[in-house]
Each structure stands twice: as C-alpha cells, then as structure tokens.
Amino acid sequence: MRSPSTFDSTTKARSLAFVFDAAALVCLLTVVFPHDREARVGPMLVLAFASIALGLACLRFAPRLTEPLLHGGLAVATVIVSLLVHFAEQSALYPLIYMWPALYAFYFFSTPVALAHLASIGAAYGVVLNIDDTADATIRIVLVLGTPLVIGLLISRLLGKMREGILRSSRQERALRSSERHTRLIVDSARDGFISTDSDGRVLDVNAAAEVLLGRPRAELLGMPFQDLGIPPEEHARFDERRRALIEGAHGDGTRHLSIRVSIDRPDGTRLRGETMIWVVERDGEVLFNARLTDIGDRLREQAERERLVAAEAAREQAEHAEQTIRRLQAVADVALTHRHLDDLLPVILRRTREVMNADAAALLLLQDDGQLSLAASDDAPGSQRPGVVRADTGIAGRVLASGEPVLVHDPTAGELADPAILEAAISSILALALLSSGEIIGVIEIGVRPPRRLSLDDVDLMRLTADRVALAIDHARAFGREHRIAETLQRSLLPQTLPTVPGVALGARYLPAAAESEVGGDWYDAIALPGGRILLVMGDVSGKGLAAASTLGALRNAIRAYALEGHGPAEIAERVNRFVLAEPGREHMATLVLALFDPVSGELGWVNAGHPPPLTLDATGEPLFLEGARSVPLGVLPFPGYEQETTTIASAGAVVLYTDGLIERRGEHLETGMALLATAAGDGPLDAEALCDRLLAAAVPSGATSDDVALLVLSHIPLGARLALELANEPSALGSLRGLLRRWLGQADASQADVYAIVMACSEACTNAIEHAGAAADETIAFAAVLLDGQVDITVRDRGRWREQRPPSDQGRGLELIEALMDDVSVETDDGGTTVRLRRRLTAAVEA
Amino acid sequence: MSPPPATLEHARHGDHVVVTLRGELDVFNAADMTAAIEAAVPSDAHGAVIDLSGVGFLDSTAIRRLFALTGRLGERRQRVHVVSPEGSTVLRTLELVEFSRAAPMHDTLADALEQLEQRDAQSGRPRSG
Numbered sequence: 013m014r015s016p017s018t019f020d021s022t023t024k025a026r027s028l029a030f031v032f033d034a035a036a037l038v039c040l041l042t043v044v045f046p047h048d049r050e051a052r053v054g055p056m057l058v059l060a061f062a063s064i065a066l067g068l069a070c071l072r073f074a075p076r077l078t079e080p081l082l083h084g085g086l087a088v089a090t091v092i093v094s095l096l097v098h099f100a101e102q103s104a105l106y107p108l109i110y111m112w113p114a115l116y117a118f119y120f121f122s123t124p125v126a127l128a129h130l131a132s133i134g135a136a137y138g139v140v141l142n143i144d145d146t147a148d149a150t151i152r153i154v155l156v157l158g159t160p161l162v163i164g165l166l167i168s169r170l171l172g173k174m175r176e177g178i179l180r181s182s183r184q185e186r187a188l189r190s191s192e193r194h195t196r197l198i199v200d201s202a203r204d205g206f207i208s209t210d211s212d213g214r215v216l217d218v219n220a221a222a223e224v225l226l227g228r229p230r231a232e233l234l235g236m237p238f239q240d241l242g243i244p245p246e247e248h249a250r251f252d253e254r255r256r257a258l259i260e261g262a263h264g265d266g267t268r269h270l271s272i273r274v275s276i277d278r279p280d281g282t283r284l285r286g287e288t289m290i291w292v293v294e295r296d297g298e299v300l301f302n303a304r305l306t307d308i309g310d311r312l313r314e315q316a317e318r319e320r321l322v323a324a325e326a327a328r329e330q331a332e333h334a335e336q337t338i339r340r341l342q343a344v345a346d347v348a349l350t351h352r353h354l355d356d357l358l359p360v361i362l363r364r365t366r367e368v369m370n371a372d373a374a375a376l377l378l379l380q381d382d383g384q385l386s387l388a389a390s391d392d393a394p395g396s397q398r399p400g401v402v403r404a405d406t407g408i409a410g411r412v413l414a415s416g417e418p419v420l421v422h423d424p425t426a427g428e429l430a431d432p433a434i435l436e437a438a439i440s441s442i443l444a445l446a447l448l449s450s451g452e453i454i455g456v457i458e459i460g461v462r463p464p465r466r467l468s469l470d471d472v473d474l475m476r477l478t479a480d481r482v483a484l485a486i487d488h489a490r491a492f493g494r495e496h497r498i499a500e501t502l503q504r505s506l507l508p509q510t511l512p513t514v515p516g517v518a519l520g521a522r523y524l525p526a527a528a529e530s531e532v533g534g535d536w537y538d539a540i541a542l543p544g545g546r547i548l549l550v551m552g553d554v555s556g557k558g559l560a561a562a563s564t565l566g567a568l569r570n571a572i573r574a575y576a577l578e579g580h581g582p583a584e585i586a587e588r589v590n591r592f593v594l595a596e597p598g599r600e601h602m603a604t605l606v607l608a609l610f611d612p613v614s615g616e617l618g619w620v621n622a623g624h625p626p627p628l629t630l631d632a633t634g635e636p637l638f639l640e641g642a643r644s645v646p647l648g649v650l651p652f653p654g655y656e657q658e659t660t661t662i663a664s665a666g667a668v669v670l671y672t673d674g675l676i677e678r679r680g681e682h683l684e685t686g687m688a689l690l691a692t693a694a695g696d697g698p699l700d701a702e703a704l705c706d707r708l709l710a711a712a713v714p715s716g717a718t719s720d721d722v723a724l725l726v727l728s729h730i731p732l733g734a735r736l737a738l739e740l741a742n743e744p745s746a747l748g749s750l751r752g753l754l755r756r757w758l759g760q761a762d763a764s765q766a767d768v769y770a771i772v773m774a775c776s777e778a779c780t781n782a783i784e785h786a787g788a789a790a791d792e793t794i795a796f797a798a799v800l801l802d803g804q805v806d807i808t809v810r811d812r813g814r815w816r817e818q819r820p821p822s823d824q825g826r827g828l829e830l831i832e833a834l835m836d837d838v839s840v841e842t843d844d845g846g847t848t849v850r851l852r853r854r855l856t857a858a859v860e861a
Numbered sequence: 862m863s864p865p866p867a868t869l870e871h872a873r874h875g876d877h878v879v880v881t882l883r884g885e886l887d888v889f890n891a892a893d894m895t896a897a898i899e900a901a902v903p904s905d906a907h908g909a910v911i912d913l914s915g916v917g918f919l920d921s922t923a924i925r926r927l928f929a930l931t932g933r934l935g936e937r938r939q940r941v942h943v944v945s946p947e948g949s950t951v952l953r954t955l956e957l958v959e960f961s962r963a964a965p966m967h968d969t970l971a972d973a974l975e976q977l978e979q980r981d982a983q984s985g986r987p988r989s990g
Contacts, residue, residue, distance in 0.1 A: 543889065744889035751885070751918060769950040776920050780888045827921040833957055 032067035205305035213238030227278030516612025520701030533721035545749015551670035593648035613752030883915035908940035
C-alpha cells in the first residue's frame with residue numbers, strides 16, 4: 013500500500029500542523045456559531061489559540077521534528093480534540109473530529125503505530141464520554157471507534173492510490189524529460205549537424221552543430237525550407253530530384269538514404285564544404301527527412317594537423333638523436349673511469365668513438381717520444397688490428413700532426429693512410445683530428461665511413477668533442493699508470509727479496525698483486541731472524557690503496573724491524589707501532605697486523621693479532637687449527653689498545669700459515685667459507701713450506717688473478733730426526749739457534765749433560781770459524797749436519813770459504829784448542845769449494861755401555 | 862749492530878761494582894758485552910765482580926774478550942773477580958782455558974765481594990765514600 017518512509021519529516025510536520033489548525037477552526041466556528049446548547053466560549057478560545065500556536069510551532073520546526081516528537085504531537089492533538097468534544101457538550105457531529113488524528117496516524121505511520129494511536133483516541137474519547145456521563149456508552153464507543161477507523165481507512169486508501177498515480181506519472185514525465193534532454197545532449201554535442209525536415213523539406217529541428225555549420229540560429233532555421241539553407245540555386249534541381257527519388261523509395265522498402273556532397277553559403281559569406289547523408293523516416297504515416305551534415309573542411313584540417321604532428325615527431329626524434337649522441341660522448345669520457353690501463357682503454361674508447369660518429373672504422377695513433385706515431389689501436393673488421401709505427405711526416409695523420417687542423421679526405425689512396433685496415437674496408441671518407449692534451453698534440457684519431465656515405469665538414473664539430481674526450485681519457489690512464497707503477501715498485505721493494513735462513517724452520521712466501529684493473533694494495537709480509545735462533549713472522553694489511561698506503565706500509569715495516577731487533581716481544585712491538593701509526597701526521601690509515609714469534613728450539617709460537625684474519629696452524633698430521641686468540645683492534649684505531657700475546661706450540665713437522673684477507677675473501681661468499689677452504693687445502697698434502705704455498709694459492713686463487721692483493725707466509729717446523737741437517741745463515745746470530753736445536757736434538761738422544769756441553773761448545777766454535785771464513789760471501793750459507801750412529805755423534809760443518817791459516821795464534825788456537833779438548837776426533841779439509849770440518853765424539857753413556 | 866740476546870745489570874757495592882750477565886755469550890755479542898762491562902765500571906771503583914751464574918754458554922770469542930777485559934781493567938788498577946758456580950757448563954769452559962790465571966774465580970757473589978774487600982785491606986787501599 014503506502015510506505016510511511018516515503019514522506020520526509022517536513023511533510024509529516026506540516027500535515028500535523030493542519031490537524032491542529034483544523035481543530036482550531038472547529039473551536040472558532042463553535043464560538044462564532046453557537047448551537048442550541050450554550051457553548052463554553054472561554055475554554056474554546058483557549059483551545060483554539062493553543063491549537064494555532066502548536067500548528068505554527070509544527071510549521072516553524074518542520075524539518076527538525078523527529079518521529080517521537082510527531083507521535084507526541086499527535087497525542088497532544090488527540091487531547092485537544094477530546095477537550096474540544098468535551099467543551100462542545102457532545103454535540104452530535106463533534107466526535108467526527110477524531111477522524112483527523114486517526115487519518116493522520118494511518119497516513120503517516122506504519123499500521124501498528126497507527127492502531128496504537130487509534131487506541132489512544134478511543135481511550136481519550138472513552139474518558140470524555142465517562143466524564144460527560146452520556147447514556148448508551150456501548151453504542152457511542154462503537155460509533156466513535158468505528159467511524160474514524162472506517163473513514164480513516166477508506167480515505168487513506170484513496171489518498172494512497174491517488175498519490176501513487178501522481179508519483180508514477182511524475183516519474184514518467186521526469187524520465188521522459190531526462191531522456192529528451194539526453195538525446196538533445198547527444199545530438200547537440202555531435203560534431204556533425206543533424207537536421208530534421210518534414211516531407212516538404214521544411215526544417216523541424218536542428219542540433220547545435222547544425223547551427224554552427226549552417227551559420228544561422230535555431231530560431232531562424234525552424235520552419236525554413238530546405239532549399240533556403242544555403243544550397244546554391246544551381247544545385248536546387250538536382251537536390252530536389254534526389255529527394256523525390258528518396259521519397260518514392262521510402263514507399264517501396266522503408267527507410268532509404270543517400271549521401272551527397274553539398275556546398276552551403278552561410279549568411280556571413282563563408283562557404284561550407286560538406287557531405288550530407290539524408291535518410292527518410294516514416295512515423296505515424298508521416299514521411300520525415302533526417303539529414304546529417306559533415307564538414308569535410310574539418311577533415312582537411314585534420315590532415316594538416318596530422319602533418320604537423322608528423323613533423324613534430326620528426327623533430328623529437330632528432331632531439332633524441334642529439335641526446336643519444338651526447339650520451340655516447342659521455343661514454344667516451346667514462347671509459348677512463350672503468351679502464352685504467354691504457355692498453356685496455358684504447359680498444360674500448362675507439363669502439364665508442366665509432367658509435368658516436370656512426371663510423372665504419374676508426375684508428376688511433378699516439379705520438380711517441382721519438383716523434384713517430386704509433387698505431388695504438390684500430391677498430392674495424394676482425395683481424396685488422398695491426399699496431400705499428402707510422403712515420404709522422406706522411407699520410408693523413410702526418411698532415412694533422414703538421415697543421416694541427418682537421419683533415420677530411422675522400423676516396424683515400426694507400427699513400428695517405430695511417431691505418432692499412434681502413435683501406436681494406438673500402439672506405440669512402442676519412443676524417444682525422446689531433447688529440448690535444450694541455451694544448452699539446454698527443455696523437456691523431458681517425459674515423460672512416462663506407463660508400464655510399466661520405467663524411468663532411470659538418471661532422472668535424474662532433475668529432476672535435478669526441479677527440480677531446482678521448483684525449484682526456486688517455487691522460488687519465490697515463491696518470492694512473494704512472495702512479496700504479498710507482499706504488500707497485502715501492503711495495504715490491506718493501507717485501508723481503510729473500511727470506512732469512514733460520515735453523516729448524518723452512519719458510520715460504522707468495523705475493524700476488526691484484527688483477528690489473530685495481531690499484532696496488534697495502535698487503536705486506538716480513539720474516540725477521542732474531543738472536544737466539546728465533547724468527548718473527550709479520551703479516552699486515554694497510555688500509556687504502558695507492559702511493560699513500562704503500563708509503564705507510566714502508567714506514568710500518570721498518571718500525572717493526574727496528575723494534576723486533578731491539579728485543580721487544582710481539583705485544584710490545586704492536587703497542588709501539590700502534591702509537592707510530594696514530595702519530596703519523598695527516599694520514600688516516602689503519603692497518604691490521606699479525607706478529608708471530610717462533611722459537612724453533614722449543615716450538616713455541618707467541619702471537620698477537622691486531623684485527624687481522626687468524627693465523628692457521630697445522631700439526632704434524634695436517635690437522636688445521638685457526639689461532640683465534642690474542643685478537644684486538646687494528647693499528648691506528650685506539651691510543652691504548654692493550655695488545656696481549658698468547659702462546660701455542662707448533663708441533664715438530666707442523667706448520668703455521670699467515671695470510672691476508674685476499675686469500676680467503678671471495679665476492680658473494682662468507683669469510684668462513686674461504687677460511688674453511690683454506691684449512692682443507694692446507695691439510696691436504698705435504699706440510700713443507702713451498703708445497704703449502706703452492707697448494708694454498710691454487711685452492712684460493714685458481715685463476716691466478718685476484719681482485720684483492722694476496723700475501724701468504726708459511727713457516728714449517730722441520731722435525732729433528734736421527735740426522736740433524738741445518739742451513740745456517742752466514743752471520744753470528746745463527747749460532748744461538750744452532751746451539752738450541754743441537755741441545756734439543758741431543759736431548760732426544762738421551763745424551764748426558766757433559767756430552768751436550770762438549771758437543772754444543774765444539775759445534776759452536778766450528779761454526780764460528782766457518783762464519784768467519786765465509787767472510788765476504790755474506791749470502792752463502794753454512795751446511796751443518798749431525799748424525800748419531802751406534803752411540804757416536806758425527807758432525808760435519810761445511811762452508812764455502814777457506815780457513816784462514818794466518819790467524820792470531822791466541823784466537824784460533826783457543827777455538828781449536830777447545831774443540832780438540834772436547835771432541836774425540838777433529839779433522840779439517842780444505843778444497844776449492846770450501847772447508848769441511850768433521851768432529852766426532854762417542855757419547856758417555858755409550859762408552860759406559 | 863743488533864743488541865745481544867744476553868742482558869747485563871750492574872750495581873755498586875761500596876767500592877766495587879757487580880756486573881751480572883745473563884744469556885749466552887758468543888761471537889755474536891761478545892764485543893758489545895765486554896764494552897758494556899767496561900763502561901759499567903767507573904774509574905773510581907776499586908774492582909769489579911763479573912757474575913756469570915746466569916750465563917748458559919760462553920764461546921771462545923767471549924772468553925778472549927773477557928781475557929782482554931781483565932787486562933784493561935788491571936791496567937786501571939782495578940781487580941776483576943768472576944763468579945761461576947761449581948758444576949756449571951760455563952765453569953768447564955773457563956777451566957779449559959784456565960781463566961783463573963787472569964781472574965780469581967768464586968762460587969758465589971758473597972765470596973767474591975768478601976775476597977775483594979780482604980784484598981783491599983791487605984793492599985791498604987782506603988775505603989772511599
């Protein structure tokens with residue numbers, strides 16, 4: 013039926029106002045036209061004004077009246093009506109006034125709520141009847157309740173139907189209007205003109221575009237005959253004929269259409285060149301014409317627009333091409349950043365030059381110190397690279413060199429060529445320019461193109477820009493090369509040329525500079541033979557690269573040597589060189605360092621580690637162990653880092669490996685991976701120093717080329733067997749370690765203290781003599797060998813010099829005297845190769861046995 | 862030249878200087894060591910005790926230098942006594958070259974100092990300081 017929610021609160025409030033006003037009206041009418049019984053005028057007037065006030069309040073606050081307020085209002089209205097009925101003394105028709113609140117309730121509220129209101133109306137009326145004490149209450153109640161109910165229901169039903177009808181028709185009307193508006197919008201917004209005429213060709217309607225196309229306002233056009241729209245008079249006959257044919261056709265098979273070209277003279281004197289399509293529409297037996305008018309002039313304009321766009325696109329492409337050229341030019345300059353060596357750089361830079369100039373061939377000649385040009389690189393067909401020397405006074409290059417000006421040659425002959433490759437490639441034009449560095453010519457760059465292309469003087473500007481960048485890149489590479497060579501030389505000079513010979517140990521070392529692209533690093537190692545037969549192993553890495561790093565390295569190396577020879581231990585040396593690095597003025601360098609002091613006699617290794625990868629030790633079976641202890645911060649970081657030495661023992665036949673991070677670091681891999689690889693490779697084979705070095709390098713740097721420097725220093729602890737064989741350095745400091753090793757060796761053989769004393773003393777004397785005799789030949793070594801067989805020790809000391817026969821008697825006498833006093837047998841043999849001393853002593857224990 | 866692997870300490874005992882050597886003395890460090898001993902004995906000292914108890918090895922060159930040293934100090938009228946305990950390897954060497962002819966040998970430092978003072982008293986040298 014009806015849905016109360018379709019009404020907004022304003023409508024409901026206004027309707028309630030009407031209820032109040034209706035009550036007020038009845039009150040006033042009762043006062044004005046008093047019926048037979050005397051009405052109470054005073055109460056009636058009060059009621060009337062109260063109702064008017066409430067009605068006005070409803071109107072005033074219409075939109076703000078909520079649903080509960082409306083219910084309250086209706087209840088108040090019911091009370092007013094009841095009072096009205098009461099004061100009107102039950103005049104017969106007054107109860108009908110209850111119809112208004114009932115009607116209102118049913119109309120605006122849902123049925124249950126309306127019934128509640130109806131109940132309240134009934135109750136109110138019941139109260140009134142009771143007070144007035146009227147007879148026949150039952151009939152009156154039925155009458156009073158029934159009348160408003162029935163009338164209310166009937167009227168609300170009726171009103172509902174009416175309302176629906178009104179709503180429906182207004183909706184339809186709105187939809188229609190909206191549809192028309194849309195259609196109109198569609199038609200009006202079309203770029204084509206639409207014209208509709210009746211069968212006589214009178215205009216019924218036009219759209220906006222038609223107004224513009226025809227040059228007349230709509231008002232003027234409506235009703236105008238088709239012919240007057242601006243069709244030239246000579247065309248009228250043809251147009252009319254066509255139109256008739258169309259109508260006849262329309263009678264035959266419905267809608268027909270035709271397309272014709274028209275020219276229309278507008279009132280403002282301009283002419284429209286158009287195309288019109290006309291079609292016939294039959295509607296309700298009436299024949300209508302519809303025409304669509306298109307401006308072909310538009311199409312011509314579109315074509316012009318398209319041409320303009322194509323031109324703009326071409327301009328954009330040209331701009332992009334220029335930008336690409338600039339990028340390629342930049343690429344020429346950038347070569348110097350990625351290729352630091354001239355030999356690597358030239359082929360790349362030549363290829364990029366060719367890309368910039370879009371050339372088929374290119375060649376680069378560099379001016380040598382002797383004034384000749386060397387063909388440094390040529391870029392053409394494969395196999396055409398033939399670097400060689402070109403005379404500086406001939407050919408295209410020679411002309412460039414002589415004049416400094418660009419030279420452009422078409423169809424070059426062999427005599428003019430600097431690069432034979434360019435001739436082989438059948439080149440039609442060659443352009444050559446000087447390469448300038450600080451205003452000096454450093455070479456010539458040439459490009460060539462193949463037929464049918466030809467180079468022109470227009471190419472010179474771009475080629476000049478290219479040549480400048482090539483020259484700059486070559487400058488950079490040369491400067492880098494100089495620095496690299498100096499740094500490499502310095503670094504090489506700071507690594508030991510030969511490792512010291514220390515009895516009881518064998519040393520091996522490798523140094524692998526980083527692959528050519530990088531700068532020289534700060535890795536270094538050192539091995540310093542110390543008094544008492546001990547040896548200090550040094551492995552370090554100065555942060556930074558290049559000359560600065562190399563010179564810091566040199567200073568550090570010398571400082572460590574000096575402190576070591578002063579007799580300081582690893583921890584003290586580290587503390588001192590740390591202060592030294594910190595104090596270096598203006599340097600921001602840091603260095604990692606491992607110092608390991610090894611005593612071959614005891615096998616003890618004391619080490620400190622200043623932020624360096626841990627040393628690797630191997631026992632006699634090749635079982636690897638990294639020395640993780642004694643670790644502290646790198647040098648040059650803290651003023652008092654507190655380096656502390658730790659001590660371990662390198663087993664006889666074991667080894668210790670020091671290295672720099674280049675050996676264990678690989679791109680994209682964990683350090684632990686590299687260390688594990690190192691440990692595995694170290695334990696997998698013989699433990700002598702040289703074999704270890706080779707094996708470790710092969711495992712860590714299979715390609716032989718590293719991205720970082722690699723330094724490696726291996727010490728293997730030579731086992732003491734039944735035969736003790738030692739190489740002694742030709743210097744007195746070796747004697748201490750000889751005595752130490754000899755004591756250890758004799759200890760293993762259970763020699764008595766007296767034997768040990770005698771043999772050590774005699775050997776020391778014999779070796780002292782050998783060292784003195786070897787004399788000038790400082791790099792010679794002394795071969796010492798001791799063999800224990802059947803309780804007898806046989807010792808051989810061989811040098812490559814001659815025993816000095818004319819020594820002061822007291823000196824030699826005392827040495828030999830001692831030896832002879834201590835040993836059972838002494839012999840001295842001198843030949844061309846040197847002198848051999850043989851000593852023999854039977855061990856006391858053996859004698860007793 | 863590098864310093865020796867041996868160490869030297871010296872202390873004044875009245876009119877005498879005690880020079881204590883430790884380590885091994887050989888051709889490598891003998892010259893430096895004897896020069897250091899000589900420098901440690903001022904000209905006003907009546908004599909010196911060279912304590913070799915802590916020396917583990919003495920080669921012929923070192924002995925030669927010690928002989929020469931006792932000669933030079935003797936020229937300065939300064940007596941030299943040597944401490945080398947019984948049974949030490951160094952004593953063996955010194956006995957072999959009969960070092961006792963150049964300088965009196967003692968088992969302990971106390972013996973050496975006592976002897977020196979007695980000699981001073983016998984020769985009537987006044988105590989200084």
